[in-house]
Amino acid sequence: MDMTLRWFGTGYDSVTLEQIRQIPGVKGVISTLYDSKPGEVWEVEKIRALKKEVEDAGLALMGIESVNIHDAIKAATPERDQYIDNYIQTLINLGEEGIHLVCYNFMPVFDWTRSDLAKERADGSTVLSYDQELIDTIDPGNMMESIDEKANGFILPGWEPDRMAKIKELFQMYQDVNEEVLFENLKYFLERIMPTCEKYDIKMAIHPDDPAWSVFGLSRIMTSKEKLLRLVNMVDSPCNGVTLCTGSLASNPEHDIPDIIRSLKGKIFFAHVRNVIHHEAGKFDEAAHLSSDGSLDMFEIMKALYDIGFDGVIRPDHGRAIWGEVAMPGYGLYDRALGAAYLNGLWESIVKMSKSCIQTEL
Numbered sequence: 001m002d003m004t005l006r007w008f009g010t011g012y013d014s015v016t017l018e019q020i021r022q023i024p025g026v027k028g029v030i031s032t033l034y035d036s037k038p039g040e041v042w043e044v045e046k047i048r049a050l051k052k053e054v055e056d057a058g059l060a061l062m063g064i065e066s067v068n069i070h071d072a073i074k075a076a077t078p079e080r081d082q083y084i085d086n087y088i089q090t091l092i093n094l095g096e097e098g099i100h101l102v103c104y105n106f107m108p109v110f111d112w113t114r115s116d117l118a119k120e121r122a123d124g125s126t127v128l129s130y131d132q133e134l135i136d137t138i139d140p141g142n143m144m145e146s147i148d149e150k151a152n153g154f155i156l157p158g159w160e161p162d163r164m165a166k167i168k169e170l171f172q173m174y175q176d177v178n179e180e181v182l183f184e185n186l187k188y189f190l191e192r193i194m195p196t197c198e199k200y201d202i203k204m205a206i207h208p209d210d211p212a213w214s215v216f217g218l219s220r221i222m223t224s225k226e227k228l229l230r231l232v233n234m235v236d237s238p239c240n241g242v243t244l245c246t247g248s249l250a251s252n253p254e255h256d257i258p259d260i261i262r263s264l265k266g267k268i269f270f271a272h273v274r275n276v277i278h279h280e281a282g283k284f285d286e287a288a289h290l291s292s293d294g295s296l297d298m299f300e301i302m303k304a305l306y307d308i309g310f311d312g313v314i315r316p317d318h319g320r321a322i323w324g325e326v327a328m329p330g331y332g333l334y335d336r337a338l339g340a341a342y343l344n345g346l347w348e349s350i351v352k353m354s355k356s357c358i359q360t361e362l
């Protein structure tokens with residue numbers, strides 16, 4: 001297991017590589033070319049420069065989150081093949097630079113969605129939060145403004161202002177894209193890119209939809225164990241797998257995360273681990289990573305990852321904003337560093353206890 005932190009790049013992230021390097025047990029970062037637009041070919045020089053910057057700081061670039069997928073591919077417009085060609089060229093350029101993990105999502109129009117980016121808790125910390133009733137009062141055309149208000153001046157991942165400016169066109173583009181069509185479009189995309197992924201050993205790790213249900217009437221398909229299994233089974237390739245994001249999947253309180261992990265044995269290439277507090281249906285807050293701070297049992301989650309032999313890249317996911325830090329919501333240094341230390345602690349104890357059990361049995 002390789003513990004990492006997500007890092008958005010110099011000029012985009014308030015956290016520095018030097019700070020990340022000082023977190024015990026963190027070996028690398030997951031990053032992206034944050035100024036690239038969906039559909040663009042990533043230039044080799046830019047990938048190389050990013051990798052060099054990370055390595056010069058004593059860390060490894062362990063994967064990309066994300067190479068975003070152009071809406072033409074998700075909606076299967078006549079331009080999709082050209083955009084898939086571009087995507088393949090980006091994968092080739094990443095592969096040539098030794099990148100072997102790419103996280104992506106296949107959500108129409110909106111990436112992750114929250115109703116509040118800074119909900120205050122009793123201890124003064126703030127967290128991201130979701131309330132379906134509040135979301136239902138928002139005109140999707142104004143979603144960008146409501147998200148932007150509490151973003152501390154940062155551009156949020158997946159909420160590119162240029163794209164959001166064309167929100168009406170985007171909704172039109174997806175009006176006939178139901179779940180089955182979206183699955184077909186995803187299959188088409190994966191079948192076209194897998195030969196390149198296999199050639200360069202690039203693991204494509206789809207991120208579950210967040211929250212795990214349809215929002216604003218748009219179809220969403222990466223929303224449950226059954227659908228994640230359908231995805232891994234519909235395109236048979238060692239490079240077709242998932243990002244196991246505990247917080248996204250746990251937006252639905254009925255989801256049993258350790259069970260989902262076990263069912264995806266061999267297909268989890270990347271893990272995002274965070275905790276949530278469930279309220280009534282359609283309403284949840286993010287929390288500190290500690291089990292007792294939220295509704296998820298993080299020991300059982302890490303144990304399930306251990307039991308399936310997970311040896312991929314992991315990162316603490318969104319943290320709370322604490323100690324007065326001003327950062328991109330969910331992506332401050334302090335609480336994610338606490339999260340990394342905690343998850344490493346859980347892992348160490350699971351590994352050592354498992355080994356002593358084996359010895360006892362012998």
Ligand SMILES: [Mn+2]
Nearest residue numbers: 245248272317
């Ligand atoms: Mn995630």
